[in-house]
Amino acid sequence: MNKHISIIAGFCAVTFALASCSDNFLEVKNPTGEPLEEYYTTEETLNEALTSAYAPLHWPDWDGTAYNDLTVDGEIMGDDFWVGGSHAQDNEHWHKLFNFEGSPNQTLATLWGDFYSGIKRCNDAIKYASWPGNASENFRKSMEMQARLLRVYYYNILWHYYGNVPFYLENLSLPYTAPQLKADEIYERLLPELEEIIASNVLPMRWEAVESGRVSQAFAYMLYAEMVMYQNDATRYSKALDFMKKIIADSNYSLNPDFSDLWSENGEWCSESIFEINYNDDQAQRDWGGAAINAGGTVFPTLCSPNGWGGGEGWDSGNDGWGFLPCKVETYNMYAEGDLRRDVTIWDVRGYTYTERYQDTHLWHGKYRPQSANNKDCPTSKNLNYNNNKRIYRYAETLLNAAELLLQTGGSAAEAAGYVNEVRARAGLAAINGCTIDDIFTERHLEFCGEGKRYFDLVRAEGISGATQKASTVLVPDTYGYRTNSWTPKKKHIPLAQSELDADPTLVPNDY
Numbered sequence: 001m002n003k004h005i006s007i008i009a010g011f012c013a014v015t016f017a018l019a020s021c022s023d024n025f026l027e028v029k030n031p032t033g034e035p036l037e038e039y040y041t042t043e044e045t046l047n048e049a050l051t052s053a054y055a056p057l058h059w060p061d062w063d064g065t066a067y068n069d070l071t072v073d074g075e076i077m078g079d080d081f082w083v084g085g086s087h088a089q090d091n092e093h094w095h096k097l098f099n100f101e102g103s104p105n106q107t108l109a110t111l112w113g114d115f116y117s118g119i120k121r122c123n124d125a126i127k128y129a130s131w132p133g134n135a136s137e138n139f140r141k142s143m144e145m146q147a148r149l150l151r152v153y154y155y156n157i158l159w160h161y162y163g164n165v166p167f168y169l170e171n172l173s174l175p176y177t178a179p180q181l182k183a184d185e186i187y188e189r190l191l192p193e194l195e196e197i198i199a200s201n202v203l204p205m206r207w208e209a210v211e212s213g214r215v216s217q218a219f220a221y222m223l224y225a226e227m228v229m230y231q232n233d234a235t236r237y238s239k240a241l242d243f244m245k246k247i248i249a250d251s252n253y254s255l256n257p258d259f260s261d262l263w264s265e266n267g268e269w270c271s272e273s274i275f276e277i278n279y280n281d282d283q284a285q286r287d288w289g290g291a292a293i294n295a296g297g298t299v300f301p302t303l304c305s306p307n308g309w310g311g312g313e314g315w316d317s318g319n320d321g322w323g324f325l326p327c328k329v330e331t332y333n334m335y336a337e338g339d340l341r342r343d344v345t346i347w348d349v350r351g352y353t354y355t356e357r358y359q360d361t362h363l364w365h366g367k368y369r370p371q372s373a374n375n376k377d378c379p380t381s382k383n384l385n386y387n388n389n390k391r392i393y394r395y396a397e398t399l400l401n402a403a404e405l406l407l408q409t410g411g412s413a414a415e416a417a418g419y420v421n422e423v424r425a426r427a428g429l430a431a432i433n434g435c436t437i438d439d440i441f442t443e444r445h446l447e448f449c450g451e452g453k454r455y456f457d458l459v460r461a462e463g464i465s466g467a468t469q470k471a472s473t474v475l476v477p478d479t480y481g482y483r484t485n486s487w488t489p490k491k492k493h494i495p496l497a498q499s500e501l502d503a504d505p506t507l508v509p510n511d512y
Contacts, residue, residue: 041133056118064292074452109497163493232463297385301370308355323357
């Protein structure tokens with residue numbers, strides 16, 4: 001299993017401070033003392049800048065300031081998990097957002113700095129790729145397109161969560177502010193950029209194993225479909241469907257036959273994987289006390305597992321989870337008997353005794369559950385450095401995207417059902433005859449549970465005719481008294497952080 005493009009923050013020739021859009025945030029320093037134009041002349045040094053642009057992919061779970069793992073962020077506002085933790089004030093911003101009562105002081109504040117750092121680094125990489133030097137033209141073009149595609153992805157995350165954000169494609173000068181665009185304007189800026197990257201055909205459909213972790217043409221296709229479908233942009237559905245069919249026709253991609261194996265270390269970068277964020281436990285530099293964004297593993301399995309574990313299930317005694325993201329009993333029960341995904345998606349420890357925390361159900365996140373084998377080689381803090389790669393795009397999503405886009409463009413319900421049935425067959429379920437939008441949303445719910453996609457599916461369903469699983473009908477007060485507010489269209493974009501509003505008085509807060 002190769003993790004060549006590890007997400008490295010410590011070994012870069014370019015260094016950045018993690019902060020808001022201030023002069024420190026945008027400062028570039030070359031530790032060798034050479035002028036940048038003389039340093040970035042070889043493929044080796046240019047690759048350092050490109051690797052630096054990949055680094056922020058790995059920061060959100062713990063960036064030294066806050067825990068904002070994108071899987072947790074995407075699930076807390078959905079309908080499958082509770083927030084958990086030790087009490088309702090533990091990571092209070094998650095609890096507030098879960099109940100749709102976030103504020104500028106209770107929001108996903110650090111995602112802003114993490115991904116604007118990524119955008120800044122991408123802009124640098126694009127600039128350096130154009131400078132004269134010894135690097136080949138093919139290398140420079142590939143570097144440019146990787147950085148441009150990463151930049152679209154970073155903006156895509158900001159667009160999903162905040163909606164109305166500052167936008168720039170060249171790095172800023174004093175006073176380091178950029179125009180804040182409306183969410184629809186962000187979309188209209190990003191889609192032509194993404195279409196141009198795709199049309200260049202510079203990136204391979206799949207990289208060789210030694211380059212696993214780089215963004216590819218298939219990644220661009222999936223990102224395109226995700227954005228178009230979230231925007232409910234019918235004018236681009238046909239193109240998105242065409243891109244899904246290109247992936248389906250490519251021999252590099254197929255469903256992994258064993259759903260369970262898909263989430264093991266052996267399943268990383270298998271034929272189903274279109275993009276993953278790489279995490280390593282061996283030689284991990286990530287640690288407490290200022291080394292949070294160094295290369296290493298992920299804290300997600302620690303965040304989302306039981307506290308005071310006494311041993312068993314491949315996780316040794318003495319390991320300590322923090323009790324976030326307990327799974328709802330209703331989520332476990334939504335799976336039909338015989339659905340092979342249930343016991344992989346949900347780690348059922350109802351027969352075990354441990355220290356119960358807030359909203360505990362004894363049902364936990366299974367796809368990224370902790371196992372001692374996954375951090376055994378870590379030389380630093382093991383609870384920060386599990387080697388579970390984060391799956392971003394899978395071939396199963398390609399199939400379900402294709403099915404949905406077929407229906408949205410007037411295609412055959414039988415053909416759409418064929419794609420859905422490939423996913424169902426792998427899960428051990430019988431085929432369905434014909435297919436509706438609701439059938440596809442149900443299958444997405446079962447297939448991607450715990451992967452941070454459900455909330456955004458429910459939000460985009462607000463604009464889909466024939467969809468009954470919508471945010472406004474599903475994300476309503478529960479019978480337990482935990483969620484007392486309902487989702488409304490005003491809640492689509494979470495509050496901008498007060499720290500950002502203070503740093504740039506021209507920013508307009510979201511009307512949340």
